[in-house]
Amino acid sequence: MADLLYFDRQDRELLKMINEIIDYGPSSDLEHKIFNTKLHAHGVLNLTTTHEYRMAQAVINLLGSLNKTGSAEDRLAALRTLHDEVLHSAQTTFRYNTGRVLIQIMKAIIRSRHDEATQLKLIHDFRKAASGNPRIVREFLTRHHLMEMPEEWNQLTMDHHVHDANTKGRKSATHLIMDAWVKGIRHLTVVYYNYVELAAARELLYAADIMGLTVRIGFELRATFRGRYVDFIWTPRGFSDTEDFLGFLAKPTVASFLGETRKASLWVQQHVMKTLDVWNSTHAPALASELGITVPRIEADAFLAFVGKGQPSLLHLAEIIHKTLLPLMQERVLLLLENGASETLSEEQRQLIARMDTLTPTVIHDTWLRPDRNPDLPSPDVPYLDGDSDDRPEILCLSVHQLLERLHSIRSGYRITLQLAGLSVEDVLEILWDGQGIVTHLELFNVKEWHDGNLTQLKQINEIQNAINHGDVMQLKQMLRAMMAGFDDSPEGEERRAKFKHILLHIPELQAMYRYVPLHSHFGTDSTSHLGNRYGMGLAVPETLPRNARKRLTGNKFISPVTLPIRVGVGYRENYREQ
Numbered sequence: 066m067a068d069l070l071y072f073d074r075q076d077r078e079l080l081k082m083i084n085e086i087i088d089y090g091p092s093s094d095l096e097h098k099i100f101n102t103k104l105h106a107h108g109v110l111n112l113t114t115t116h117e118y119r120m121a122q123a124v125i126n127l128l129g130s131l132n133k134t135g136s137a138e139d140r141l142a143a144l145r146t147l148h149d150e151v152l153h154s155a156q157t158t159f160r161y162n163t164g165r166v167l168i169q170i171m172k173a174i175i176r177s178r179h180d181e182a183t184q185l186k187l188i189h190d191f192r193k194a195a196s197g198n199p200r201i202v203r204e205f206l207t208r209h210h211l212m213e214m215p216e217e218w219n220q221l222t223m224d225h226h227v228h229d230a231n232t233k234g235r236k237s238a239t240h241l242i243m244d245a246w247v248k249g250i251r252h253l254t255v256v257y258y259n260y261v262e263l264a265a266a267r268e269l270l271y272a273a274d275i276m277g278l279t280v281r282i283g284f285e286l287r288a289t290f291r292g293r294y295v296d297f298i299w300t301p302r303g304f305s306d307t308e309d310f311l312g313f314l315a316k317p318t319v320a321s322f323l324g325e326t327r328k329a330s331l332w333v334q335q336h337v338m339k340t341l342d343v344w345n346s347t348h349a350p351a352l353a354s355e356l357g358i359t360v361p362r363i364e365a366d367a368f369l370a371f372v373g374k375g376q377p378s379l380l381h382l383a384e385i386i387h388k389t390l391l392p393l394m395q396e397r398v399l400l401l402l403e404n405g406a407s408e409t410l411s412e413e414q415r416q417l418i419a420r421m422d423t424l425t426p427t428v429i430h431d432t433w434l435r436p437d438r439n440p441d442l443p444s445p446d447v448p449y450l451d452g453d454s455d456d457r458p459e460i461l462c463l464s465v466h467q468l469l470e471r472l473h474s475i476r477s478g479y480r481i482t483l484q485l486a487g488l489s490v491e492d493v494l495e496i497l498w499d500g501q502g503i504v505t506h507l508e509l510f511n512v513k514e515w516h517d518g519n520l521t522q523l524k525q526i527n528e529i530q531n532a533i534n535h536g537d538v539m540q541l542k543q544m545l546r547a548m549m550a551g552f553d554d555s556p557e558g559e560e561r562r563a564k565f566k567h568i569l570l571h572i573p574e575l576q577a578m579y580r581y582v583p584l585h586s587h588f589g590t591d592s593t594s595h596l597g598n599r600y601g602m603g604l605a606v607p608e609t610l611p612r613n614a615r616k617r618l619t620g621n622k623f624i625s626p627v628t629l630p631i632r633v634g635v636g637y638r639e640n641y642r643e644q
Contacts, residue, residue, distance in 0.1 A: 072185045079121060079188050080181070086125045087178055120195060123147040124171035127243065137268040140239035145275050147243075157197025161216050165247045166194045166205045173209075214249040218277060223252035225482070226283075226298070226511060226589025231265040232258050233378040234593040238269035244594070246276045254589070256283040256298055258333075258376055259326035263314060265374070270307040282310070283482070286326065287461060288468040289448040291557070295465065295496060296484040298508070298587075303478030313476070322475060328458035330376050333445045337377045340434055340442065341368060344386065348433040356421060358393045380593070383430035394421040465496055469503040482506040482587050486514040490525040491548045491561070497533075498568055502578030506587045513591035534583040536576050545569045 127143040151164030170191045177183040194205050206213050214220050228234035229241045236244065238255070245253050255269055266282055273280035283300040304310040313319060345362050353360040363385060369377065371385045398421070401414050410418075436444035449462050463471070472481060483496060483504050497504055507530060514520050532540040549565045552558035568575060 072189060075192065076185055076188050079118070079192070080184055082118070083121060083125060083174060083184075083188070084178065086122065087175055120150055120167055121171060121191065123150045124168055125175070127239075128172065128175055137237075137239070137264060140237060141268065141271055141275065144239050144243060144272055148275050157199075159197050159199045159202055159216065161218055162199075162206060162213055163194060163197045163202050165211060165214075165249070166202050166209065167191060168243070168247050169209045169211060170194060170205065211247070212249055218251070220249060220251060222248075222250045223588070224250055224590055224592070225252075225254040225587040226256055226508065227253060227592045228257075229255055229265075229269065230373060230375050231262065232256070232376050233380050234375070236594050238265060239272045241594070242269070242272040242276050242278060242280070245278060250278070252279045254281045254283045254298070254300060254587075256285050258285050259330045260284065260323040261314070262374075263311060266314060267307070267311060270310065274307065281480075283480075284323075284326065285484075286468060286472075287329070288463055288465045289461075290465050290492070290496065292448065293487075294446060294448055295488065295492075296486070297468070297472075297504075298480075298482040298484065299472050300480040300482070301476050301478065302480060303476075319475060322471070325458065325460045329460050332457050332461070334377045336436070336442060336445045337379055337382060338365060338368075340379060340439055341365065341382055343439050343442070344382070344433060352433075356394070356397065356417065358390075358397050360393070361389060363389060379430055379434045380426070383426040383434055386429050387424065387426045390424060394424070397421065465499045466501070469500045473503050480505045482508050484508045484511065484514075485523070485526060486511065486517075486519040488522075488526075490522050490529055490544075491551070491565075493526050494529055494545075494548070494568070495561070495564065497578070497584070498575065504584070505582070506585045508589060509586040510588045511591050512589070530584050530586070533575065533579050536580070538572055538576075541572055541575070542569065545572075 123143075123146050127140075127147045147168075151167070152160055157163055170187055174184055174187045174191065177187065190205060193201050203213060214222075224245070227241065227245075229236055229238045231238065234241070241255065242253075253273070257265075261282060261284070269282065270280060281300050281302060283298040286297050286299055287294040288297065301310070301313060304313060314323070341363060349360040349362070368382065368385055371388075372378075372381045375381065398418055401410065401418065432438065436442065436446050443457075449457055469481065472479065481500075481504050483493065483506070485493065485508055488496075493507070507526065509523065509527060509530075511520065528540075529544055531537075532544065545565055545568060549562050549569075552562045552565075
């Protein structure tokens with residue numbers, strides 16, 4: 066507590082104000098006026114409040130409105146107020162970077178709601194950064210892992226593959242745009258599975274207009290290819306403004322096509338709900354027996370409420386299961402420690418705690434929810450095959466050529482990106498040939514797929530891309546002959562060998578597809594912003610754990626001195642708190 070003496074009255078007043086707004090929302094007429102977007106950020110408010118006070122309120126108001134169920138109009142109004150405060154009221158030439166730091170610090174303050182010492186430290190940082198002093202702001206940029214961006218806001222920064230809460234992401238469209246701005250991203254492609262609601266598209270594009278980002282909407286679609294699915298991102302382009310794009314979505318031909326693709330999403334959602342039934346009836350009782358806890362049934366209505374406006378996915382299901390298990394596992398740990406110190410735990414008890422700690426959403430998904438873990442259910446990852454009889458929509462039965470022709474007929478201006486996860490260089494070349502030049506981009510790097518080990522031939526794929534773009538006939542011939550030699554003597558191998566021989570004899574046609582417009586590359590994270598999904602620990606030590614017991618479990622460096630891998634908080638990077 067001695068550290069608290071270093072904070073002054075202004076720090077404590079700002080802390081009180083922030084926590085009151087976090088807990089109860091704006092309470093005074095002045096606060097409501099600050100959030101009124103009809104009032105400019107300058108004027109009478111400058112005479113009654115400080116810049117840091119207004120900035121703090123604007124950030125809190127925006128972050129408080131960023132939820133899946135709130136009004137899009139409220140979120141956009143809050144974003145506009147914050148943008149005006151950041152860019153028009155800041156008395157500094159370093160306003161972009163200052164605003165980015167202030168938002169990042171305020172997010173950390175809100176996350177630390179019940180840790181007064183941490184909040185006071187962050188508030189002190191917030192007030193220092195609010196001065197806009199470039200030296201101080203640069204220090205905080207480094208501390209919060211943000212790159213300095215030019216104040217002209219002309220940097221070339223992009224992410225061509227992210228998701229918001231309308232698919233499987235965690236953040237609303239407005240929240241996604243705000244965080245992209247904080248990270249310094251100027252060009253963004255937000256990807257939706259199969260279709261997008263007009264309201265979601267409108268919120269996303271208007272939020273981007275407010276923050277000065279270039280945003281495109283992409284549709285992730287699937288086509289059958291040699292007994293499996295390959296994924297494309299269709300990104301219509303060539304629109305004059307937001308309303309022009311929304312008008313395009315409303316056109317009868319486009320609306321009809323998106324109606325077909327919506328059926329694909331609904332069919333996948335049926336699989337998710339059937340997987341939920343299998344979890345409740347089979348997997349949950351088995352896990353309860355293993356861990357010695359009672360695992361409650363997850364009702365369908367509760368699951369759909371948890372998903373919100375997004376498209377229910379197995380990722381969502383893994384997360385609600387983890388959320389349900391977490392307090393039960395924490396209680397189990399407390400019972401194990403009830404009658405002794407952690408040093409007295411038996412080996413069996415240690416293994417039980419370690420087992421619970423491994424149950425992250427990713428592990429839950431991979432162990433019980435993946436389609437191959439439930440073979441009695443028709444897999445959404447395996448195309449319809451001859452002799453099968455399921456009710457999948459026709460749009461999920463199209464070949465690569467059929468799907469690309471459909472997309473090409475809808476609009477002349479587009480980008481179609483082939484996702485490379487799980488594809489060999491032979492697959493990519495064959496798909497490009499089948500597409501007859503309609504594929505415009507390769508997703509040459511995807512952070513999620515790279516982390517999962519699904520991008521094994523990027524170098525070879527990049528070589529074939531360069532050979533096509535540069536018109537290098539000799540290299541193309543060498544690569545084609547090497548591919549043909551690698552096919553086995555199975556019927557499929559012989560069929561592919563004959564097809565590649567045909568391509569070899571028609572290399573000029575392959576070159577002509579990309580003679581005037583080269584085959585470009587896209588790079589994306591495939592981010593859903595689900596902290597803790599991949600890197601977090603499955604078991605969190607609860608705040609209510611007695612101080613001495615919690616210290617024995619966590620130590621001063623998060624990791625227990627008795628080798629129990631339990632950390633304070635669930636999540637990665639942002640959710641870890643310094644002791």
